[in-house]
Amino acid sequence: MNIVNQFATGNFAIRYEKNSQVRxxxxxxxxxxxxxxxxxxxxxxGIKVEVETVQAVMEETNASSMEVSRTTSMLAQNSSSVSRLAERSSNSITQVLSAMDDLSKTVGAVATNAEEASAKAMKTVELTEKGLKLAGQAENGMNGIMVSFEDTGNNIIDINNQMEEIGKIVxxxxxxxxxxxLLALNAAIEAARAGEAGMGFAVVADEVKSLALESQKSAENxxxxxxxxxKKSQVVSDxxxxxxxxxxxxxxxxxxxxxxxxxxxxxxxxIYEHLAEGASASEEQAASVEEITASVNEIENLVQQTAKEAVDSAAATEELTASIDQISQAISEATSAVQRITSEMEHFTVT
Structure with a gap:
C-alpha cells in the first residue's frame, strides 16, 4: 500500500523489500x-534527457536569432548611409551641371570654370567610392544573414526531430x-474471488488503477x-x-x-577627363561642354536610381527585422514550454 501511495505522489524509485514474504x-x-x-x-x-537536449537546441537557436537581428540592424544603417551618399552625389552633380551652363555662356571663363568643375567631379568620385565601399559591406552583411538563416533552419529541424523522439517515449x-x-483489473478480479480475504488487496488494486490513469493522463498532456x-516550430520555419x-x-x-x-x-x-581637357584647350570648350553635360545628366539619373534602390533596400530590411522579431517571439514561447515540461518532470522521483 505504501508503494502505491508513493507512486501516486510521483515517487517511482521506491521498491518492495527483497525479503518481503509474499506468495x-x-x-x-x-x-x-x-x-x-x-x-x-x-x-x-529518457524524457528528461530529451527535454534537456531540446532546451540546449532552443538556446542555440535563440543565440542565432539574436545574431541575425544584430546583422540586420547593421544592414539598415548601411542602407541609410548609401541613401545619404546618393543624395550628396546628386547635389554635387547638380552643381556640376550649373558650372557647365555657366561655361557655355562665358567662353572667356572656360578654364576657371572647368577647373572648379573638375575639383567637384573628383570630390564626387571620392564620395561615390565611399558609397561603393559601404554597399560592399551591406552585401557582406546580407550574405551573413543568409548563412544565419540557414543555420537557424537547421536548428529548427533538429528541434522537430527531438520532439518526435519525446513523442515516442510518451x-x-x-x-x-x-x-x-490491466494488471490492476486482474488483481481486482482475483481479490473479488477471494471474498472478504481479498478486500485489502482490492483496495490496492484500485489505487494502482487510479495511478495508471493518472500516468496516462500525464502522458497525454x-x-x-x-x-x-x-505547431509553433512550423510557424517559425514558415x-x-x-x-x-x-x-x-x-x-x-x-x-x-x-x-x-x-x-x-x-x-x-x-567627366573629370573631359574637364581637364577643357581647361587646357578653350577652343574645344563648346563641344566638350555639350558632351560633359550629357554625361552628367546620365550620371544624375544613375544617382537617382541608386537612391531609390537604397530606399527599397531599407524597406526590405525593416520587413526582415519584423520577421526576426516574430521568430524570436516563437522561440521564446517554445523555450517557455520546454521549461514548463522540465518543471513538471521535477515532481517525479526516479531511480
Whole structure:
C-alpha cells in the first residue's frame, strides 16, 4: 500500500523489500509493481534527457536569432548611409551641371570654370567610392544573414526531430500505464474471488488503477504540449522561409547597387577627363561642354536610381527585422514550454 501511495505522489524509485514474504498472486502483484516503477523511471529519465537536449537546441537557436537581428540592424544603417551618399552625389552633380551652363555662356571663363568643375567631379568620385565601399559591406552583411538563416533552419529541424523522439517515449509511458491498468483489473478480479480475504488487496488494486490513469493522463498532456511545440516550430520555419526570400531579394538589390556605383565612378572619371581637357584647350570648350553635360545628366539619373534602390533596400530590411522579431517571439514561447515540461518532470522521483 505504501508503494502505491508513493507512486501516486510521483515517487517511482521506491521498491518492495527483497525479503518481503509474499506468495501466489501477491508475489505477481509485487513484481508487477516493481517492474512498473522501473519502467516508468526509465521512461521519465529518457524524457528528461530529451527535454534537456531540446532546451540546449532552443538556446542555440535563440543565440542565432539574436545574431541575425544584430546583422540586420547593421544592414539598415548601411542602407541609410548609401541613401545619404546618393543624395550628396546628386547635389554635387547638380552643381556640376550649373558650372557647365555657366561655361557655355562665358567662353572667356572656360578654364576657371572647368577647373572648379573638375575639383567637384573628383570630390564626387571620392564620395561615390565611399558609397561603393559601404554597399560592399551591406552585401557582406546580407550574405551573413543568409548563412544565419540557414543555420537557424537547421536548428529548427533538429528541434522537430527531438520532439518526435519525446513523442515516442510518451507512447512508451502510455503503453506502460495501460499495462498497469490491466494488471490492476486482474488483481481486482482475483481479490473479488477471494471474498472478504481479498478486500485489502482490492483496495490496492484500485489505487494502482487510479495511478495508471493518472500516468496516462500525464502522458497525454505531454503529447499535447509536444504537439503545440511542433505547431509553433512550423510557424517559425514558415517565417524563416519567407524571411530568407526577403533577404535574398535584398541581397540582389545590394548587388545591383554595387554595379550602379561602379557605373557612377566610371562616368564621373570620364567627366573629370573631359574637364581637364577643357581647361587646357578653350577652343574645344563648346563641344566638350555639350558632351560633359550629357554625361552628367546620365550620371544624375544613375544617382537617382541608386537612391531609390537604397530606399527599397531599407524597406526590405525593416520587413526582415519584423520577421526576426516574430521568430524570436516563437522561440521564446517554445523555450517557455520546454521549461514548463522540465518543471513538471521535477515532481517525479526516479531511480
Amino acid at each position: 501466489g498472486d501477491f508475489e505477481k502483484f509485487k513484481n508487477a509493481l516493481d517492474n512498473s516503477g522501473i519502467c516508468v523511471s526509465d521512461a521519465i529519465n 507512447g512508451i509511458i502510455t503503453g506502460i500505464s495501460e499495462q498497469t491498468g 505531454i503529447a499535447t504540449i509536444i504537439g503545440n511545440l511542433q 517565417s524563416m522561409t519567407e524571411s530568407f526570400k526577403e533577404v535574398k531579394t535584398g541581397n540582389e538589390a545590394v548587388g545591383e547597387t554595387l554595379r550602379v556605383f561602379n557605373d557612377i565612378v566610371t562616368a564621373i572619371n570620364v
